[in-house]
Amino acid sequence: MSRLGDLGARLHHGEVGYDFIGKRMLWYGVSVLITITAIVGLGVRGLNMGIEFSGGAVFTTPKSTVSAQRAEEMAEEASGHQALVQELGNGGLRIQISEVDTAKSDQIKADLAEGMNIPADDINADLVGPSWGKQIANKAWMGLGIFMALVVIYLAIAFEWRMAVAALVALIHDITITVGIYALVGFEVSVGTVIGLLTILGYSLYDTVVVFDSLKESSRGILKQNRYTYSEIANRSINGTLVRSINTTVVALLPVAGLLFIGGGVLGAGMLNDISLSLFVGLAAGAYSSIFIATPLVADLKEREPETAALRRRVLAKRASAAARGESDAEAEGTARRSEDDEDGTGAHGATAAAGVSGPPAPRGGRRGRPSGRRR
Template structure:
């Protein structure tokens, strides 16, 4: 077995572990700081909305030796608007002009063909998007996001409980805010591809969170019938038990996305790859973080407010204090770790066989 596999097995058995719940205030503080930074970035810089949302035109030229900076000047002079120019992998240029009227697009294309030494202006492909269509896309995107959030809360409340639904919703909002804030700081264009990426990472973040919640639900059955573990203790064991799995799945998911972002978007200059890969990359990392450091600790905080859990905590702490005073270890039942019970059954069966023999 590899060292990572051995570590995962030991984490699952509870032999080693990190106190995520006990240090939750540190992670809450880090998340609040990152979230505030993202909100400030949004308020100050805003988002670089693509033409799908604000309307405009996109011109794709044939292969040219004209630099990006020079093409930007040409586009600005021809249209009278700010232009965003990208060099594509095949040597062509993608020129985006926001707020451009549909009637003026032919004139701008003709002037660009002249400035870029393109013999036939029809070789410059033009895509025109009206502002009203952009508004419809934005409205549908917000509607889809709202419906998704509502369905998530309803499903988790039914499948688990309302506290887990609330915690998952907070984690999803946390992931969304950080991802959108990064877009504001970096200045990447927000397109339909970005929206697709955001919805994708929300599903991935939810999946990672549900895995921990499912483990927590199983391990807390009959929790009040024992005096060895508090709810926070078992929540901590659930996180540690799925930690290596979460890390493995996140790394495996991030590697191809990193290829899209740094090779496809950076080296090849494919604009759409930038739009979708950045949201995926940031969102996947934020989703893995929130499922471990935000969602489950928040569930533990909410559950520990229940009278039954508070009473359980008092009994557990009292038992530990009494054992510590006597210099003894706590020998309560093996709640949350069924292996000793299985071993005991085997031992009793072995002794019975020996007596029968």
């Protein structure tokens, strides 16, 4: 077995572990700091909305000797607005300019044709009105709202409402960070960005639901024992699924990183930038929130319940009593097990009898056994 597999087995069986729940205030502080930074970046820089949302024109030119940088300069001089130029596979150029109406589009097309020394009829111009972008934005917000409502309802039915609330907070956390990084980096928000944002919601929920399912199974009948608090069981659930979460996240991030750094950075594919950045940031934020935000938040909410709070007091009181008697942790756990077994009527004697185990057979008639060997 590999070292990672051995570590995963040890984490799953509780032989080793990290106290994620105990240090939850640290994780909360880190998340608040990152979220505030994202909100400040969003407020100061704002989002670079594409023509799908702000309206504009897209000019597609045939193959020419003009470089993309020179075409960008000509487009900005002709329009008075910032232009985005991408090289196409056939050697042509895609020139995108925001906030351009029909009359201005015809003038820009003529200037580009003259500057690039190509016929104006060979340049294809497509106009996008701002009303169309507004419709896309409204539908995206509607889809996001419906998705979150369905997620909350499903998790409340499949698990409980506290887990649904924690998952919703984690989703808002992931979306806020992703949008804030978009604002800080300055990437253009396009339809591909919206697709990427909606896609990461499923990835973000995947790890969260895996941990929640393990926590649900581990905490079944928790109030009938006095060995572990709810927070400790939640911490063991995180550790038990930690390696699985890391593996799935890394495997998902590798191809997305290829799209972002190779497809977008080296090849200069604009649409790949829009989708891959949102996916990359969202996947990383989703893996973080499922471990450091969602499950600790569930533990906090559960510890506020009277029954769970009473369980915590019993566990701590029993450990304090064991410490006063000088017992080790293993001995204290064994004492707690025997105490619970005696309360249930399944102590050591009862368990032995129930298992059908009997002692050594008594000698018959009290006669002394005759030694073996030949009779003289």
